[in-house]
Amino acid sequence: MDPETKRLLGLVGGILVIASIIGFILSRRARSEAAKATIANLNARIRSWWVMAAIFSATILLGPTFTTVLFALLSFLAMREFITLTRTDRADHEVLFWAFFIILPLHYLLVGIGWYGMFTIFIPVYAFAFIPFRRVLTGETKNFLANTSRIQWALLICVYAVSHMPMILALPLRDYEGENAKLLFFFVLTVQLSDVLQYVWGKTCGKRPVAPRVSPHKTWEGTVGGIGTTVLISSLLWWATPFSPWQAGLMALLICLAGFFGGLVLSAIKRDLGAKDWGGSIAGHGGFLDRIDSLCFAAPLFFHITGFCFGTGMDPRPPAWILEWLGR
Amino acid sequence: MRSFLAALVRLATGVRLLPATPHGTGPAIYFANHASHMDFVVVWAALPDDVREVTSPAAAEDYWAATRLRRCIACELFRAVLIPRKDVNRGNHPVERLGTALEAGRSVILFPEGTRSVDGGTMEFKSGLYHLARRYPDIPLIPVHLENLSRILPKGSRLPVPLIAQARFLPPMQLLPEEPKPVFLARARAALEGTEHP
Numbered sequence: 001m002d003p004e005t006k007r008l009l010g011l012v013g014g015i016l017v018i019a020s021i022i023g024f025i026l027s028r029r030a031r032s033e034a035a036k037a038t039i040a041n042l043n044a045r046i047r048s049w050w051v052m053a054a055i056f057s058a059t060i061l062l063g064p065t066f067t068t069v070l071f072a073l074l075s076f077l078a079m080r081e082f083i084t085l086t087r088t089d090r091a092d093h094e095v096l097f098w099a100f101f102i103i104l105p106l107h108y109l110l111v112g113i114g115w116y117g118m119f120t121i122f123i124p125v126y127a128f129a130f131i132p133f134r135r136v137l138t139g140e141t142k143n144f145l146a147n148t149s150r151i152q153w154a155l156l157i158c159v160y161a162v163s164h165m166p167m168i169l170a171l172p173l174r175d176y177e178g179e180n181a182k183l184l185f186f187f188v189l190t191v192q193l194s195d196v197l198q199y200v201w202g203k204t205c206g207k208r209p210v211a212p213r214v215s216p217h218k219t220w221e222g223t224v225g226g227i228g229t230t231v232l233i234s235s236l237l238w239w240a241t242p243f244s245p246w247q248a249g250l251m252a253l254l255i256c257l258a259g260f261f262g263g264l265v266l267s268a269i270k271r272d273l274g275a276k277d278w279g280g281s282i283a284g285h286g287g288f289l290d291r292i293d294s295l296c297f298a299a300p301l302f303f304h305i306t307g308f309c310f311g312t313g314m315d316p317r318p319p320a321w322i323l324e325w326l327g328r
Numbered sequence: 329m330r331s332f333l334a335a336l337v338r339l340a341t342g343v344r345l346l347p348a349t350p351h352g353t354g355p356a357i358y359f360a361n362h363a364s365h366m367d368f369v370v371v372w373a374a375l376p377d378d379v380r381e382v383t384s385p386a387a388a389e390d391y392w393a394a395t396r397l398r399r400c401i402a403c404e405l406f407r408a409v410l411i412p413r414k415d416v417n418r419g420n421h422p423v424e425r426l427g428t429a430l431e432a433g434r435s436v437i438l439f440p441e442g443t444r445s446v447d448g449g450t451m452e453f454k455s456g457l458y459h460l461a462r463r464y465p466d467i468p469l470i471p472v473h474l475e476n477l478s479r480i481l482p483k484g485s486r487l488p489v490p491l492i493a494q495a496r497f498l499p500p501m502q503l504l505p506e507e508p509k510p511v512f513l514a515r516a517r518a519a520l521e522g523t524e525h526p
Binding site: 076094096279 | 342446476479482485487488489490491492
């Protein structure tokens, strides 16, 4: 493990230790029932953070294959929550089977073998066409457009967007060869820090809601304070990235803004479907989608902007063994 | 072995383990809406470990006794009570068979609709639940509302879609003295359906 990775891990560990101590002190001090409930939720969140940070760090250290599998699993669980809450009909059943068991694994297989050209178009071109093709075979026209769109959105958000995170590991960047794991770490850390700091700023001095009907707890104070602090912290982490300090700050700002809107969009969808949380799998947080909602839109944006500004160009051709097999 | 299998079923379907049964201890009749082949396994897996050990699901004899393997799974693994759906006579009557299990101190899981519904809605109840309730008026009847099972494995499909299922255990009910059969069956169905849109 190189010293910079060690420093990043140490930083996350340090933050969690401090958070746990603060959570413990607060739980001793809370008097009113409402305060106790808030602190109990806070501590449940912190405990879940320990688990999530441990799993994420361990897989990053185990290498790209494990990271890809982890994100494939995350996509699966997220899409499961998404489709469970979304209205679908009997005629969508076979399409859904394909989405979960064929399209998702194939897409992550493309991540795994590093066939970038097919990775970028597999879901937007092939799956996009296949879903209505398969659905039209059932002969059912009721809710045709609505349901095919729902499934396409599910794939785009939960699979396509999320898969850009493991793909960061394969992004060729100038003077940064073999160090991409740190960039992925930087990205995830920035989004999650921004979530946490927006929560902390919002809880302590949040007053004016940004979009009360979409997300009642998001306030202007929380958003500006949280994003500002995150940009500051992330720009101080520039040494782990291919960026200079001010570039790291700008990238963090981009990630935070995309994350902020991503969170709002997923919240709007959730409310449209009549739910408060996507699920109940992670104590204190809700479902998996509640935890990764701000990563979804930020990941492809971060991937492409980093690639455009700092990359040496992805190779769209199939891997050599496929070319050989095709006899070319 | 059984609690491991139940944990596996809960992991696959997203059904939560019930901390305690709503009626306390002792035998009970769990009745649920029927939408998929997995229904009895899901209710069975959601029960607390000690309760599950003394609970027998009802399973259709024509399906579950058709091959040796199925019979073994149904009878040895789930300790199911096999229920005939055709050629019912006094000797193999479902109420008799379920009654034998209840008298032995076991709880039973049954599906009063008799067959799986196609659209996921709850159909009219067959009279079996009424006859069982009349014969054992002291045993509580517990409605279990299953959600999303019809989307996971609907009738007519062999392909499962991995959605998150729910098993809601509702407050126990009982047959009232002198309650006519249609009134009771309608009330039981309403109790089961009542939470579809909470």
